[in-house]
Amino acid sequence: MTEGEQEEAWLTEAGLATLFDESATDGEDSIVFLSTLTRTQAAAVQRRVETLNQTLRKRNKPHSVPDVRDIFKPSSSSENTADVTSPERSLGDTPEVQTLGNGAGPEAQGGGADNETDINLEVSFSEQALIYKEGLKVAQPRREADDRLPDFKVSQDKTGQTRAGDLSTEDMKKVRRLVVIEMSALFDTCGIEMKTHKALKMKVKESGLFGVPLPTLLEQDQRRIPGTKVPLVLQHLMSHIEEQGLDIEGVLRIPGAATRVKSVCQEMEQKFYDGMFPWESLKQHDAASVLKLFIRELPFPLLTVEYFTAFLSVLKLPTKKQQLQALNLLVLLLPEHNRDTLKALMEFFQSVIDHKDKNKMTLNNVAVVMAPNIFMCKGFRNKISEQEEFAMATGTANIVRLLIRYQNLLWTIPKFILNQVRKQNTENQRKMNRDRAVKKLLKKMTHDREKTSDKPEKNTEAEGFIRVQAPQFSMVSMAVQLTDDLKASDVLTRFLTQERSVTVKREDLCLFETGGNIKERCLDEETYIRALLELNPSAELVLKSVNHAQG
Incomplete structure (x- = not known):
């Protein structure tokens, strides 16, 4: 995307299109939404708005984007709008920063090495990165080789962890808007440029098993089995290997015969949905090759075109903890069908690794074998040289290692994001209650007072x-x-x-x-x-x- 397009696309995805397009409607109260942002999140919004303003000036276009001082100025329309982050306040004086300063959690202290493996889900990741950057975190990051990754600890939250998929559609929309901003704030704080990309335009198959977009594939699967979240053919391939192939040495690594794999794919296309495919005769190495082929043949990458580069940029973050935090946010940004399918694959890879004593497939081996299939999607391979593909191999394998090893953490919604959603819902409810109260006064209706109470x-x-x-x-x-x-x-x-x-x-x-x-x-x-x-x-x-x- 060109400069300006990037910012407009970002603001649109964050639900803030009204900041540059007066005709846009996102159904949410932007003032309430902005009032819940942390200083680093507010700074990320400011940066995009200022860049867009500068771009419009260069192009001599009408200056329709409001000044950031107008966007973040306090409003008297809400009781909590004193927390709205002004440009000056966004750089230091938000409630989150005060909490950090009072020593809420290990990230605020910057103390001993034990804290390197503590994951704090209650404080914004970008705020934690800012504390680290400002020198309060003194322990140096450690590089881990092969399968030796640290056991990150998440303190028990008495209000419970929230997984992707546990929330309503309405609240997940709010989560996504906040994650878009938090993701950019984290990269901004660490000084790393993160660019998104437009979706590829290409002709795609509208039916079948291989080379079919995930939404299309799941739509045809759901007509047969309602509620299907992971493509049925992929489920059958993983189950087939789990039932008979987990103890076979080199499963996933040793390829099946190319001619046989091609024949298997053709037979699957013809017989899978009729239930006539002969699974009992499918060799395990062939099944693994077909599984990898299925992933590679997706016309749009499992990690999406939009965030493909962002996934590759994760390893630029200075600490393993920040890399995990970025991956956590990126997983939450994936469309639901991509996220569910990726999770099913990570669980399957872990099942393979659990039998490493017999199949010799360690975490590192699985990651090295599977990374090219996940990161070298059909549409992307045409845009990259063999030399670039080779250079990417090590980095992509490291990302897959993290996705497998920490999948239970990466598919959860951080509590600070959920708390921001709760604040938005509370403020929106108060606003609705006030509107109802005004209407009732106009109609001289005094009954049903409990419904208009803020308590x-x-x-x-x-x-x-x-x-x-x-x-x-x-x-x-x-x-x-x-x-x-x-x-x-x-x-x-x-x-x-x-x-x-x-x-x-x-x-x-x-x-x-x-x-x-x-x-x-x-x-x-x-x-x-x-x-x-x-x-x-x-x-x-x-x-x-x-x-x-x-x-």
């Missing part, structure tokens, strides 16, 4: 009980005593004990947090209910069966 109703009943809703089941609600150590897992156990007629499996049952400052969130089983209700006092707890099926 949330606590989800607690007399004598320390809470009520859990279960609308899908015969026992539509259940009273549970609220104690300090009550977890979501305890609620699930209690329900399954009392609901005798339930046929849903434990792993397909989830306790949801709904309402208040979140639309809907599936809770992990280690969530402490009291801590959650302190964070979101007006939340309802709802039990639902969920579809975890990938096919």
Whole structure:
């Protein structure tokens, strides 16, 4: 993209197109959104707006982009707009920085080497990078070779971890906007330029198995099995290897015979959806070659054209921890079908590695073998020379190593992002309540005052009980005593004990947090209910069966 196009595309993806296009509508209150940004996030927005203004001046175009001082000036329309980051304040005096200064967490202290492996999900990654850059972090980064990667520790959050896919569509849209800004803020803070790219325009197949775009492939799979999240052909290939090939030496590394692999692909195209493909005769090395071919033949890369270069730039970040933080954000930026498919592949690679004593496929071996398939997609190979491809090999293998090794961390939504979403929802709700109150005054309606109150109703009943809703089941609600150590897992156990007629499996049952400052969130089983209700006092707890099926 040219200068100016980059900034316009970035602002659009961040949900801030109204800053340069008055006709744009994103359905969100930009003032409320901007009020939740940290100083580094605000600085990232400022940088793009200023660059766009300069570009428009050079081109002698009408100057329609507002000045950053107007964008970040405090507003009296919201109670919390004192936190809106002005250009001056964005460089030092936000609540997040004050928290850091008060010593909230290991990143604020810059202390001993043990902190090198502590992952802080409560403070913005770009803020942590700024603290590191300013010299408060004294320990030097260590380079790890082969399979020897550190065990990064994430402190237990009593309100529970949130995985990609646990939130409602509305809240995930907010997450994505914040992640776009946080990702750029992290790279900006580290002095690394991150460019995105336009999607490739090419003719693509509209049906079949190989060389078909992921959305098209999943659409045809979902017509057969609703809820499919990972292409069925890929699932079958991985399952075939897991069932019979994990102990075979060199699985994934030793290729199948080229003529046989070509024949297998042709037969799959003809017989897969009819259920007539002879899986029992498929050799394991051939299956692995077909799996790699499937990934390579995707017309658009699994890591997307837009963020392909950003993935390659991750290793420029100065510490392993910052590289993981960047990967975490990039994974969250992937479209849902890419993210789910990539996760299924990483889980499969880990299964292969778990049998390394027999198959000799260590983390490093798997990464070296699979990186070229993930990073050398069909459309991208035409744009790169063999020499460039060779130079990329080591770096891409290191990125795949990180994706496999830390997949449980990389597919989670950092708490600081989720807290920003909660702030947005709270402010939007307050604004709606005020609007309702004004309308009711105009209509001289004084009833239903509770709905217009800014004070949330606590989800607690007399004598320390809470009520859990279960609308899908015969026992539509259940009273549970609220104690300090009550977890979501305890609620699930209690329900399954009392609901005798339930046929849903434990792993397909989830306790949801709904309402208040979140639309809907599936809770992990280690969530402490009291801590959650302190964070979101007006939340309802709802039990639902969920579809975890990938096919």
